[in-house]
Amino acid sequence: MRIDPSIAFDNMYKKGIKGTTDWTKYEITLKMSPEETQKIVVGGLLVGKGKMWLDNFTVTIDGKDIKGLKPLEKELLPADKDKDFDNGSEITIFSPNKNQIESLKTLGLIWGFLKYYHPNIAKGQYNWDYELFRILPQVLDSEDKKILDSILISWIESLGQFTRGKEIVVKASKIKIEPDLYWIQNSNFSDELISLLMQIKNAKRPKVHYYIGLHFGIGNPKFKNENAYSSMKYPDVGFRLLSLYRYWNIIQYYFPYKNLIEEDWKNVLEEFIPKFIDAKDETEYTLVVLELIGRVHDTHANVWGGNQVLNKHFGLRYAAAEITFIEGMPVVTGFYDENLGKETGLEIGDIISVINKQPVEEMISNKLKYTPASNYPTKLRDISTNLLRTNDSIINIEFIRDGIIESKTLKTFSSEEINVYAKFQFSDTCFKLINKDIAYINNGSLKREYLPTIWKEIQNTKGLIIDIRNYPSDFPLYELSCYLMPNKTPFVKFTKGSIATPGLFTFTKVIYSGKKNKDYYQGKVIILINEITQSSAEFHTMAYRVNLNSIVLGSTTAGADGNVSRFDLPGGIITMISGIGVYYPDGRETQRIGIVPDIEIKPTIQGIKEGRDELLEKAINLINEK
Numbered sequence: 001m002r003i004d005p006s007i008a009f010d011n012m013y014k015k016g017i018k019g020t021t022d023w024t025k026y027e028i029t030l031k032m033s034p035e036e037t038q039k040i041v042v043g044g045l046l047v048g049k050g051k052m053w054l055d056n057f058t059v060t061i062d063g064k065d066i067k068g069l070k071p072l073e074k075e076l077l078p079a080d081k082d083k084d085f086d087n088g089s090e091i092t093i094f095s096p097n098k099n100q101i102e103s104l105k106t107l108g109l110i111w112g113f114l115k116y117y118h119p120n121i122a123k124g125q126y127n128w129d130y131e132l133f134r135i136l137p138q139v140l141d142s143e144d145k146k147i148l149d150s151i152l153i154s155w156i157e158s159l160g161q162f163t164r165g166k167e168i169v170v171k172a173s174k175i176k177i178e179p180d181l182y183w184i185q186n187s188n189f190s191d192e193l194i195s196l197l198m199q200i201k202n203a204k205r206p207k208v209h210y211y212i213g214l215h216f217g218i219g220n221p222k223f224k225n226e227n228a229y230s231s232m233k234y235p236d237v238g239f240r241l242l243s244l245y246r247y248w249n250i251i252q253y254y255f256p257y258k259n260l261i262e263e264d265w266k267n268v269l270e271e272f273i274p275k276f277i278d279a280k281d282e283t284e285y286t287l288v289v290l291e292l293i294g295r296v297h298d299t300h301a302n303v304w305g306g307n308q309v310l311n312k313h314f315g316l317r318y319a320a321a322e323i324t325f326i327e328g329m330p331v332v333t334g335f336y337d338e339n340l341g342k343e344t345g346l347e348i349g350d351i352i353s354v355i356n357k358q359p360v361e362e363m364i365s366n367k368l369k370y371t372p373a374s375n376y377p378t379k380l381r382d383i384s385t386n387l388l389r390t391n392d393s394i395i396n397i398e399f400i401r402d403g404i405i406e407s408k409t410l411k412t413f414s415s416e417e418i419n420v421y422a423k424f425q426f427s428d429t430c431f432k433l434i435n436k437d438i439a440y441i442n443n444g445s446l447k448r449e450y451l452p453t454i455w456k457e458i459q460n461t462k463g464l465i466i467d468i469r470n471y472p473s474d475f476p477l478y479e480l481s482c483y484l485m486p487n488k489t490p491f492v493k494f495t496k497g498s499i500a501t502p503g504l505f506t507f508t509k510v511i512y513s514g515k516k517n518k519d520y521y522q523g524k525v526i527i528l529i530n531e532i533t534q535s536s537a538e539f540h541t542m543a544y545r546v547n548l549n550s551i552v553l554g555s556t557t558a559g560a561d562g563n564v565s566r567f568d569l570p571g572g573i574i575t576m577i578s579g580i581g582v583y584y585p586d587g588r589e590t591q592r593i594g595i596v597p598d599i600e601i602k603p604t605i606q607g608i609k610e611g612r613d614e615l616l617e618k619a620i621n622l623i624n625e626k
Helices: 098-117 128-141 145-157 191-201 237-254 265-278 282-294 308-314 338-344 360-370 376-386 448-458 477-484 536-544 605-609 614-624
Strands: 002-004 039-041 175-177 212-214 221-223 317-319 321-326 329-335 351-355 394-401 404-414 431-435 438-442 463-467 489-496 505-507 511-513 524-529 550-554 564-569 573-578 581-583
Touching: 098 128, 098 145, 098 191, 098 237, 098 265, 128 145, 128 237, 145 191, 221 237, 221 564, 237 265, 237 282, 237 564, 237 573, 265 282, 282 308, 282 360, 282 573, 321 376, 321 605, 329 338, 329 605, 338 404, 351 360, 360 376, 431 448, 438 448, 448 477, 463 614, 477 511, 477 536, 489 536, 524 536, 524 614, 536 581, 550 614
Parallel strands: 438 463, 463 524, 524 550
Antiparallel strands: 002 039, 175 505, 212 221, 317 404, 321 329, 329 351, 351 394, 394 404, 431 438, 489 505, 489 511, 489 581, 564 573
């Protein structure tokens, strides 16, 4: 029996149950923490060969059979009962002046710090969204820093008493990111306010937090009780500021790659305060959220869920031509529908130069801040799908073919008529023999269950190509690695955040792939990657490349690895972040950098015109080299 997350465990190992015995009664009793328990797992485990029978199986809680128990109703906390601002924040702000912006920045910093650090907020004693609306009018009316400090001190003191905690000591070698709390002492606060904030920093916090948890076994953050306020299509100014504060502080305390943002995140808070206040309608609000998300440089971070506001803004219709950036230029590389593609008159290899009288370079420049991604090639990957997008029934283009500029008018279609994500999806076989000496695996469609069968045809080849220019439909990493490696080999380690010390990220133990295998694969292993290789695909690449005979071939990947964590923003906006840090065993970064190939090679426009897969050709040549 196991009580999660990490509360109690017993597998009866110490009872020494083995061999053949008559029916015998066994019991496990574990102490459960009702406040912390998320899951109880029970079962029978047989180690080694033989048979095991179990009968008269019961589970009791406090001596009562679980079959007769009903789930307890969740006890409503004060945070759950507070409904005062369900219909609006009652906040009004028009064109904030410099002093108000500075005061709102201070409030955003302290509001978020208290949210994750104050023990009474952690216990659910306050609806922290609505407490923001209670303090905002006083902050906006404060005339100088001295008055503001006094307001904040009274507010913090009203939150109640707490106990001082014990200092948590973490080995320096395990720390990747320390909490960014230097602003407490560097913001010209009064001595009294600084002292109060430092007391909260060192407070004893409960293990279970009302607003934040860590997913069991993985460690990525679980954002709890973050109301989406979905009925507010255009949230009022108070809720828009709440959206900014919520997002900014989630990044501040629970984004594992905050150190890679490359600018002072506190300056971003100040910059976006007037932008969120001034957003005059639903579209402007959603766009400024998208712009803010783009500043964290994480391909996992975007506005997700098929947001209708953004869809309508960017266009609900698409031309039939599939565009990919080749040699830095938007090139026709296929068609979402072959018949509709023929009607366009375009050919593979045509370079799109102007769209609706706007040069493509200008369009790219305008779209960059609304295209969140970890690196520039991945931004171009995502922009390519949106170039020939409009709300009109036609789109006018100029393109270059064989050095000659031509123009055309293209019909457009809804996403129900064409599949604009077809190039990211693979339905063909996961395995083939290119010839008797070279095997090919498409990691995007490979299933773990296929491996024992297909390996019989792979094991004696002199080269294996693993194509990861896709996203895995399964998780064959560990099974395939066992065939590739002679021994278990370290390939990755993670960082995860902390409930006790928000903003702290520490390394976990190194993870291994492969196992001891004297019959491991002896041939060359060529791994193909590009900007489509993202997240789980990057993780698979890291595991396969530790093979002694591997070569990673292609171009830099999407640079967004690690399990994702979802949360909502006011107005029903759905977003996510990479929730854990992913690193090589020696601590080297993967986020934003991506998986750097051993040999860089990219498709060429000429190769596209000729219908060649130049990466695959290079892989075959490498295998054939002596």
